[in-house]
Amino acid sequence: MSTNITREIAHWSDGKGFAGTSGNTAPVTNPATGAVTGQVALASVEDARAVIDAAAAAFPAWRDTSLAKRTQVIFTFRELLNARKGELAEIITAEHGKVVSDALGEVSRGQEVVEFACGIAHLLKGGMTENASTNIDVSSIRQPVGPVGIISPFNFPAMVPMWFFPIAIAAGNTVVLKPSEKDPTAAIWMAEL
Numbered sequence: 001m002s003t004n005i006t007r008e009i010a011h012w013s014d015g016k017g018f019a020g021t022s023g024n025t026a027p028v029t030n031p032a033t034g035a036v037t038g039q040v041a042l043a044s045v046e047d048a049r050a051v052i053d054a055a056a057a058a059f060p061a062w063r064d065t066s067l068a069k070r071t072q073v074i075f076t077f078r079e080l081l082n083a084r085k086g087e088l089a090e091i092i093t094a095e096h097g098k099v100v101s102d103a104l105g106e107v108s109r110g111q112e113v114v115e116f117a118c119g120i121a122h123l124l125k126g127g128m129t130e131n132a133s134t135n136i137d138v139s140s141i142r143q144p145v146g147p148v149g150i151i152s153p154f155n156f157p158a159m160v161p162m163w164f165f166p167i168a169i170a171a172g173n174t175v176v177l178k179p180s181e182k183d184p185t186a187a188i189w190m191a192e193l
Contacts, residue, residue: 009040009184012191013051014058020047026181031097040184055147055174063144063172067121074117074170080193081111088158088189095183096157110162117166124171144172152187154180161187 009028010017022044027036043051062070081088089103098106124142132138148168152160157179165175179187 007038009038009188011041011043011047011051012188013054017188020044022047028095028182028184030094032093037094038185040181042181051176052147052149055176059144059146059174062169062174065172067124067170067172070170070172071118071121074114074166077166077190077193078111078114078118081107081114081190084193085111088186091185091189092158092183095185096154106156106159110159113162114166117170120167120170142171146173148173148175150175150177152177152179154182157183157186158190161190165190 008019008025010019012018020041020043022042024042024044025039026042028038028040029035030037085104085107088107089100092098092103092106093100096103126139126141128140129138148164150161150164150168161177161179165177168175177187177191
C-alpha cells in the first residue's frame, strides 16, 4: 500500500478553505490502487461551531436576497456543473472507487435536483385557500428557516449533497455540509464551483 500523499483537503467556509484548529487529519485513499492521495482535515468542536456561526451570520443577507438572484446562483452552478461534470466524476472515481460510468450516473441524478431547484420560484410563493372549511381561510407563507445542516454518507459523495443544497440555497437558506471523510473532495469541489 502506497502512502504517497499528494494534497491536503481543508474545510470550506465563507468562500475559502481553512485547515481548522484540531490538527488532526485522516487519509483519503484511492480504493482502486490503495494509494493515499490526500489528507483531509478533521474538524474540532470549535471548527464546527465556527462554520455554523458563519452560516448563521450569512443567513440574513441571503434570506433577503431576491428569489430571482438566488435562483440565478443555482442556474450558474448548473451551467458550470454541466460543463465540468466529467471532472466531478473523476473525483468520485478516484476517492470512492466507482467506475466512471457509475460516477457520471451519480452526477446526473444530482443534476436532476439542480434542474428542479432552477425552477423552484413558483413553488416558493405560498398560497391562499378560501373557505377551506366553513368560514375558514387558509394561507401559507414560505420563508427561509436558517442554516440547513447536511451530513452526507460516503456512498454518494456528490448526489446526496445535491439532493439538498440546491433547494436550500434557492429557498434562501445557508448550508453547512459535512461530507464523509472517506471521499470529501466532491463536496469541496462543488463548494468551490
